[in-house]
Amino acid sequence: MHTLVILPTYNEAENVLPLSREILAVDGGLEILVVDDNSPDGTGRLVEEARPAERRLHLLSRPGKLGLGTAYLAGFRFALEQGYDAALTMDCDGSHHPRHLPDILRAAAAHELVIGSRYVPGGGIVNWPRRRQALSSFANLYARLLLRLPVNDITSGYRCYRRSVLETVDPFGIRASGYSFLEEMCWRVHRAGFSITEVPIVFEQRTRGVSKIDSSEIYRAALHVLATAFRRPPAPGLARGRAEDETPAAAERAEAERSAAGR
Ligand SMILES: Nc1nc2c(ncn2[C@@H]2O[C@H](COP(=O)(O)OP(=O)(O)OP(=O)(O)O)[C@@H](O)[C@H]2O)c(=O)[nH]1
Ligand SMILES: [Mg+2]
Numbered sequence: 001m002h003t004l005v006i007l008p009t010y011n012e013a014e015n016v017l018p019l020s021r022e023i024l025a026v027d028g029g030l031e032i033l034v035v036d037d038n039s040p041d042g043t044g045r046l047v048e049e050a051r052p053a054e055r056r057l058h059l060l061s062r063p064g065k066l067g068l069g070t071a072y073l074a075g076f077r078f079a080l081e082q083g084y085d086a087a088l089t090m091d092c093d094g095s096h097h098p099r100h101l102p103d104i105l106r107a108a109a110a111h112e113l114v115i116g117s118r119y120v121p122g123g124g125i126v127n128w129p130r131r132r133q134a135l136s137s138f139a140n141l142y143a144r145l146l147l148r149l150p151v152n153d154i155t156s157g158y159r160c161y162r163r164s165v166l167e168t169v170d171p172f173g174i175r176a177s178g179y180s181f182l183e184e185m186c187w188r189v190h191r192a193g194f195s196i197t198e199v200p201i202v203f204e205q206r207t208r209g210v211s212k213i214d215s216s217e218i219y220r221a222a223l224h225v226l227a228t229a230f231r232r233p234p235a236p237g238l239a240r241g242r243a244e245d246e247t248p249a250a251a252e253r254a255e256a257e258r259s260a261a262g263r
Pocket of ligand 2: 091093095207211
């Protein structure tokens with residue numbers, strides 16, 4: 001399966017190249033798209049410099065910090081346009097270890113969405129304070145019950161989506177970012193009738209660089225789950241057809257992103 005690993009980055013200069021090398025060593029079918037938001041620490045420049053020696057490494061440079069949700073969307077768009085079979089999202093801070101990739105890729109052969117899960121047997125978290133663990137467990141239980149999802153780790157960003165999912169559930173219609181984006185994607189995928197499975201991962205708190213997610217994010221996500229629980233899922237099959245994606249401004253934006261990515 002020709003899979004694009006999407007690595008959203010904001011100030012991950014210490015992490016981006018070591019992690020990229022580890023990922024590419026796992027499987028010859030993997031390519032990487034780094035979606036960098038003009039990181040002040042030069043993350044994008046490092047990737048640009050490494051690209052000539054590694055043709056499986058791609059870069060999408062955006063002009064400023066536009067958020068994790070739209071970074072995923074830019075990656076999904078690239079994956080669809082360039083004909084990849086699947087898009088796999090990973091944090092670039094060491095929390096999502098590449099040793100879990102083989103299990104995730106194996107599961108992706110049989111399931112349309114695979115989630116690297118902290119909350120199934122064999123999964124876990126290293127180096128999180130007890131309070132953060134409790135908050136995360138509660139947030140997941142709350143979202144699972146309200147959204148009626150058969151998933152234990154709804155806020156994990158370590159995931160593999162098959163192309164058919166991205167073409168069907170209209171991810172580009174999601175306005176939320178961060179945890180809310182991840183929860184809404186799960187909900188859309190499940191409601192569209194796709195098969196979801198979880199593979200255990202051990203999540204390791206970042207040891208280098210600083211976090212960009214503030215704690216209010218989790219409360220925003222709780223409100224978003226509540227609002228989503230009372231919504232009807234969107235009609236499937238709209239992914240490429242939203243009116244706003246067809247405006248000249250959107251076309252220009254897409255073109256700029258393509259040329260920035262060197263494609
Ligand atoms: N392109 C882009 N990447 C982002 C943005 N915000 C965060 N990221 C990246 O998204 C990934 C997850 O962000 P983190 O800051 O680690 O967030 P988190 O894992 O929820 O929080 P911690 O557990 O505190 O690390 C990392 O690779 C970040 O560099 C953004 O606005 N744009
Ligand atoms: Mg992190």
